[in-house]
Amino acid sequence: MIGNLPMILVGAVLIAVFSIIIGLLLMGFDRIVAARMQARIGPPLTQPFTDIRKLLAKENVVPENAIPWLFNLAPVLALASAITILLYLPIAGFAPVLSGGGDLILVMYLLTIPALALVAGGFASGSPYATVGAQREMVTMIAYEFPLAIVIIAIAWKLAAAGIALPFTLASIQANPVWSLVGPLGVIGLLILLIVLLIVTPAELSRVPFDTPEAETELAGGILVEYSGKNLALFSLTQGVKTVAMASLVVALFFPYSLAAILGIAGIPAAVTDILFFIVLITIVAFLSVSLVRVSMARFRINQVISVYWIYLAIAGLAGLLLVMTDQIVGVI
Amino acid sequence: MSTEKVKKTVPYTVPIGPVHPALKEPVMFTFGMEGEIVRTVDFAPGQTHRGIEWMGMRRNPVQIVHLTDRICGICGIVHSLSFARAVEQIAEIQVPERADYIRTILHELERIQSHLLWAGVAAHELGFDSLFYLTWRVREQSMDLIENLTGNRVNYGIVQIGGVRRDISDEQRVLAEKGLDYYQGLLDKMATLFLEDSTILMRCRGHGILSEQDARLLCTIGPTARASGLNMDVRQDYPYCAYGDLDVKAILPPPETGGPKGDVYDRIIVRLLEVGQSIGIIRQCLENLPAGEILWEPKMAKLLAVLKKAEGEGIGRVEAPRGECMHYVKMAGKEAPESWKVKASSYSNLMSWIPMLQGEQLADVPIIVASIDPCLSCTDRVAVTRNGRSDILTKEDLSRLSREKTRRMMQ
Amino acid sequence: MAGLPFVPEVLKQLFSRPATNAFPARHLPPSVTEFLAKVARGEAQIHPPVPTPPKFRGKIVYDREACIGCSLCIRVCPAHAIEFIPETKRVRIYVTQCIFCSQCNDVCPKDALHMSSDFLLATEDRYAESQIVE
C-alpha cells in the first residue's frame, strides 16, 4: 500500500484534472445541444471555462447571517468528494485508482456527499430560499437513493449468481459485462434497469425536471442563492465532475467495453482509442439523461419527485431485478 | 393580514418580490409557510406607480391616446381603444364602420399575441423552457404582422379619436390571411404540446382552484373568471366596435376536458381556445371589411377644436386579453380632460390570488400567480408616500378620499 | 411519445437551423469602425439586419425649408418632444424624448416632418448631435 502511494497520488491528480476538464466540456456540450433543441444557437463549447474564470475573479460574498466556516467549507467538500468518487470508478478501461472490497457500495455513499455538502451549505446560508432548497435537496436525495440501490444490487446479484468473486467491486464488473451473462429476459430486465439509472442521473445532478432544490422560478436558485465568486465556481466544478461521475457509473455498470480490445489495438494507440471511446460513451449518456430530459419536460413538484422515484422507478427497478432473477433461474434449469 | 400577525401563526415566512424571477412584474408577496404548504398569503401591489393619469391631465385627448398606448406594453390597443371610446362618447363622434372593423382586427391580433406571450411565461414558470422558447418564437409572427399593419411591434399608435390612423391595404390583407393560416395550423400543435404533456397536466390539474362562487364574489373577469365557469365577456355582453355584427360567445372550458374546474389547467385551455376564436373573428372581419373612411375627421386641427368644446362624461369598456378594461373620462370644455381614470383588467383579478394560493405548495406559487396573467404596471394607479414612507390605506380611508374628490369635482 | 409530446419536437429542432437572428458579427470586433470599413471593402461579411417593414416609424426627419412655423406639431406631440424656436420660427425635435407616434407627421400642413426607418439610436448623451433634429 505504502509503495503504491506515489502512483495513487499521480493517479488522483490525473483523474482530478481529467474529470474537471471533461466535466466542463460536458456542461458546454449540454448547453449547446439543449440550445439547439430549443432552436437557439447556444454558447461556445468552452463557455463553462469562461464562466469559471469569471467567477474566480469575482468577490466571494458571505451573507451576514450565514455560518461562515460551514458556508465556505461546503463547496470544497463537495468538489473533493465528487473527485473521490471518480477515484473508485474505472475510467476508460483503466482500473480504478483506489479499490477495495465493496467499492460499489462505497461509490453509492460517496455520491451522497456532494449533495450533503450542498445541503449543509444551503442551511448555512441563512436565507429562506436556501433553506427551502436544502430541505428539498434532502428529500430528493432520499427519493432517488432507493432506485439507485436497486440497480446496483441487481447487477451485483447477477454477478454473484454467475459465480464471480467479489461482485461488488467495479473491477469484476469491468471484467464481466453484464449483458453477456444474461438471456433474453435478462436483457429486458437490464434495459429497464439502465433506464432507471438514466432517470436517477438528472436528480443526482439537480437538473430539470428534478431541479426542485434550485427551482429558479420560485426559489431563485434555492440552495445556491447566496453563493458567489470562488464558492460558486467550486460548486459549478462539482456539477461538472458529478456529471462525469454519474455518466461513468452508467458506463461502468452497463457498458464496460473496450473498443481497443474489440479492434485488436494494443499499446499507446489502444489507450487513446479507449479514452476517446469512453468520452463518446459518457457524452451519449449525458445527452440522453441530462440534455434530452431537461428540455422536454416541466419541473416536478417535490412530492411528485418522491412519487416518481419511490413508486414508478422503484416498481420499474424491482421489475427489472425480477426479470434478471427469473432469467437466471430459467437459465440454470 | 399584516406581516407581524402572519409571523405569529405560521412557522416561517417566505417573501417573494418585489423583484423575483417568479414575477415578471413587481408585486410583493409574503407567504406564511408550513413546510412546503402556503398557509397565509399577503400581497402588496403599488410598486410601479408611474403617474400616467397625472400626465394625462396635462395633455389633450389626441395626445393622451398615445399615452394610453404605453399604460401596458401588451395591451396597447386595449387601452387606447377604451380611452378613445370614452372620448368619442363624450364628443358624440361617430366612428366609420371600416375603422371599427380595423380596430377589431387589431384588437384580436393583440389578443393572440398576448395569449401566446402568456403561454410562454406559464411554460417558463413550470420550468419548461423549451416550450417557452417555442411559444415566443411563434409569437414573433403575430408581432411581425402587427408591425406591418401598424408600423410598430409594440406601442402601435394606431387608434385615433374617431377612427384608426392606418388603413389595411390589399397586400396587407393577403399578409394577414397568411398569418392566420399559420396560426390555425399552429394551434393544434400548441394544444398537443400543452394539453397532452403529462408533466404539465401533473403540475396544473387541480391546482390554484378558484371556485365559481369565489370568482363571482371577488369580481374576477376575463379568462380567469371564464375558467371558473362564469359566462362573461364584454364582447358578448356589451358588443362594441364590430363585435355586434359578429357572433362572439364567451369561451368556457369545454365539458370534454372535465368542465370548468377553475384550476390552472382550465385557464390554459380557455386561453388556447381564445386564440382560435380570435383567428375566426379576424377572418370574418377581413372578409366583411366595409369600404369607406377610416377617420371621423382626418384634419386633426378640426378634431382638436371639437374635442376642446366637448363636455360630459364617458366610459370606454373593452375586453382585454386579461378581462374587462375600463376608462372613465370627464371633459369640461378644456384642452385637457378634467378627470381620467383607468381600471386595467388585472386590477379586478388580483384578489383571486388569495383563495387560489392558500393550501398550495410553494412550488406552485409561480404558475398560480402567473395563471391570472397579471399585468401590474398597468394596474398600479396609486402609491401613497408620506415623508418617504409608504402607507397602506384602508377601505374607509379610500371611500373618504373618493367622497372628498367627488365633492371637489362637483364644485 | 405518449405523455411527452415535446420529445419528437426537440429532436426535430436539434437537426434544424436555430431560429435566432444572428448579431451582425459573430464576435465583437476589436474595432467596430475598422470592421465596418472591411465590410465595405468586401473583406468581411456581416449578417444582414432584419428588414424594417414599410411605413416603419423610426427616427424623425425634418425639412426645415418646407416648415412654416405654425407649431401645430407641438400641439399634438404627446411626448412634448418638439420645441419652438421663436428667433428662427422653426422647431427643434429631441429624439430622445420622441415616442415615434408620427402624429406630428399627420398634422403638419406643409409635410415637413417624416419618419425614417433608422432605429439604431442608442447613445449615452441625451443631447448628442444625432439626438436633436432641427
Ligand code: SF4
Ligand atoms: S413622432 Fe410623436 S413624439 Fe415624436 S416628435 Fe412627432 S409627435 Fe412628437
Ligand code: SF4
Ligand atoms: S407642423 Fe409642420 S409646418 Fe408647422 S411647425 Fe411643425 S413642422 Fe413646421
